[in-house]
Every structure is written in structure tokens, then in C-alpha cells.
Amino acid sequence: MNKHDLENKKQEWLDLEFEDEKSENTIKRYECAVNKFLKYIPDGEVTKATMINYKRHLIDTYSPKTVNNEIVIINKLVKYCESNIDDLSRLKRFDSKLAVKNIKVQEKASIEDVITKEEYKRMLRMAKKKDEMDMYYIMRILGETGIRIGELKYFTIESLRKGPYITVRNKGKTRDIIVDTKLRRELISYAEGTGIDEGKLFDVDYMSVYRGLKQVAGQCRGIKLSKIHPHAFRHLFATRFMEQIGDVTELKDILGHSSLDTTSIYSKSTKKQKKKHLDEMWKNG
CATH class of the missing domain: 1.10.150 (DNA polymerase; domain 1)
Structure with a gap:
């Protein structure tokens, strides 16, 4: 060959x-x-x-x-x-003579550079202030449902009107995304207000969302741009879910992961959180 x-x-x-x-x-x-x-x-x-x-x-x-x-x-x-x-x-199952092995990667003990809840809220306020409502609602969907950017196409006016469950298909698997009642009503109202009476709410691709997020974050002083990308909002959703619910098996189903090992990273604290825990541990001597 x-x-x-x-x-x-x-x-x-x-x-x-x-x-x-x-x-x-x-x-x-x-x-x-x-x-x-x-x-x-x-x-x-x-x-x-x-x-x-x-x-x-x-x-x-x-x-x-x-x-x-x-x-x-x-x-x-x-x-x-x-x-x-x-x-x-x-x-x-084919035993290739040419294929090379993956390199060994040490498992991370912490998750770092995750967008914080405060930064998320600042970006939402900025998008609203600049009247960038497409980006505002895209961030809301990513942050409040944990979907991948490629699953945004399943957010149609028809699916939202049907109820709180939106069926998505990704990587050969089908799962239902749960949309909070308040967000669902806002999205329907937004769609109707912008003249969308059928089909997708947002006609976007990964790069256009990526650029839009960077632009919004760039207008917010103090947000580290290197950690702003579409998948960051999925990380935000997952870390907040673990903080408030703490069920990694349920999170695996919500995110659509094939393996619990993939999801388990969200059950680990950041280095900053580890330091805080140790500081509190020795605070009283």
C-alpha cells in the first residue's frame, strides 16, 4: 500500500x-x-x-x-x-500491521479552566445589552441543557411546542433533551416574535457560534477568552449538575456519554476547590 x-x-x-x-x-x-x-x-x-x-x-x-x-x-x-x-x-476487528498505538495520557485529577456561573451570567447580560438575542438564547440552551453544538439543529419551533422533551440523534445514539419550562416558553416567544413559524430556531454552524461567543466574552472585562468555546457551556452544565444533584450516572444519560469514565471527570474538583477545601480543613488549627 x-x-x-x-x-x-x-x-x-x-x-x-x-x-x-x-x-x-x-x-x-x-x-x-x-x-x-x-x-x-x-x-x-x-x-x-x-x-x-x-x-x-x-x-x-x-x-x-x-x-x-x-x-x-x-x-x-x-x-x-x-x-x-x-x-x-x-x-x-481487523488486525492491522501498520496501525500505531495511542499514547498514554495520565488521568486528570482536576478539571480546570471551566467557565464559571458568574462569567456565564455576565455573558448573558452582555448579549442582551448588545441586542444579540440569537447568541443569548444559544448560550441559554447550551448552558441549561448540556447539549453539543451539533444538537442545536433539533431545537425547532415544532419540537418546542410539543413539550419539554426534544429528541436528538448524535453518534448513532438517540436521547431526549429536557428543556426547562421557563426556557421553553421564552424560546417559543422569541421564535414567534422573530417570525419563525416552522423549522430550526438558529441556522448556525460550530464556527459561527464559536466566533459569536468569543465576541460576547471579549466585551466582558476579565473573562479569559481561551476557555470560551461552545463545549465550555456543556462543561458548565455538567459541573453545576454535579454540584447540585451529584448523580454521575444520571449525568451520563443526560449528556449522552457512552462510558461512565467520560462523565466521571465532572465528579472531580478543580485545583482551586481542592485548595479551598484544605484551607477550610486547617482553618481552626
Whole structure:
């Protein structure tokens, strides 16, 4: 197998992943990772050494989490080309000679740089002040439901009128999102006030929301812009849920995680909280 084979098979493999109902954002991420890989590796035969050298390049360039995400994607393409298997469930079991291992990442003992409740409220006030009501309600939805940005498309006027449960489909799984009564009424009123009588409330993509959030945060003095992104509001929802409810199993179902291990990070305190707890512990001698 050589680089030319990979280039020729790339779209075929992406189509297969699309037919497996991967989300649009996932397919874009796959394509971006593969294009970077193909641009980096030399022409000619693709060997284990090629794969290891690319892995080393990733380690020198990206965070461990990003490295592992990229490795998973590249391994998928290589296994597809190497095996000629067009069934994804069988492809997972294929023993590739070229695939490289993920790097070991130490489990985090704390979650850091999570947007705070106070910062969230400041951003909401700023969006309202600037009459950026689309961003105001997008932040409300993200912060009060914990959805992924790709699930925003399921917030239609029809689904909101039906009741408090909105059915979303993501990563091959279906779950119901619970929308607070007050927020649901406000969203319906907002939609009707802006002339939306059918379909999606917001016609946006990840990057437009990302830029909008950065702009709102930039107008609020003292908010660290590096921690402002769409997924930050999902983290905010999860940490607040654990503070107030404390049931990690229930949170797993709400967020739609496949594994409890993914959700369990939200049961851990931040370093700042750990320090506060220790200070209180020794406060009285």
C-alpha cells in the first residue's frame, strides 16, 4: 500500500463513515486529519516507520488528547485500505500491521479552566445589552441543557411546542433533551416574535457560534477568552449538575456519554476547590 492508494481510497472510506451516520462535523474532522496526514507523509510505500514518524510529528505538535484523536482517525483509513473490508464492524476487528498505538495520557485529577456561573451570567447580560438575542438564547440552551453544538439543529419551533422533551440523534445514539419550562416558553416567544413559524430556531454552524461567543466574552472585562468555546457551556452544565444533584450516572444519560469514565471527570474538583477545601480543613488549627 502506498500514498497514492490512500489518496484514492480516502473518499470511499469517508462515504462509508457517512453511511454509518457519523455527524457532519465528525466527517469534516476525519477529512481534515487525513488531509494533514497525506500532506505530511512522503510519496511511495506507507510502512510502519511512516506511521511512527507521523505519530512523533503529532506528539511534537499537539496536545496528547489531540494526538490520540488524530491517530484513531489515521488508523481507520489505513485499516480500510489495508484490509479491503467495507463493513465497519468487521473493520474494527481487523488486525492491522501498520496501525500505531495511542499514547498514554495520565488521568486528570482536576478539571480546570471551566467557565464559571458568574462569567456565564455576565455573558448573558452582555448579549442582551448588545441586542444579540440569537447568541443569548444559544448560550441559554447550551448552558441549561448540556447539549453539543451539533444538537442545536433539533431545537425547532415544532419540537418546542410539543413539550419539554426534544429528541436528538448524535453518534448513532438517540436521547431526549429536557428543556426547562421557563426556557421553553421564552424560546417559543422569541421564535414567534422573530417570525419563525416552522423549522430550526438558529441556522448556525460550530464556527459561527464559536466566533459569536468569543465576541460576547471579549466585551466582558476579565473573562479569559481561551476557555470560551461552545463545549465550555456543556462543561458548565455538567459541573453545576454535579454540584447540585451529584448523580454521575444520571449525568451520563443526560449528556449522552457512552462510558461512565467520560462523565466521571465532572465528579472531580478543580485545583482551586481542592485548595479551598484544605484551607477550610486547617482553618481552626
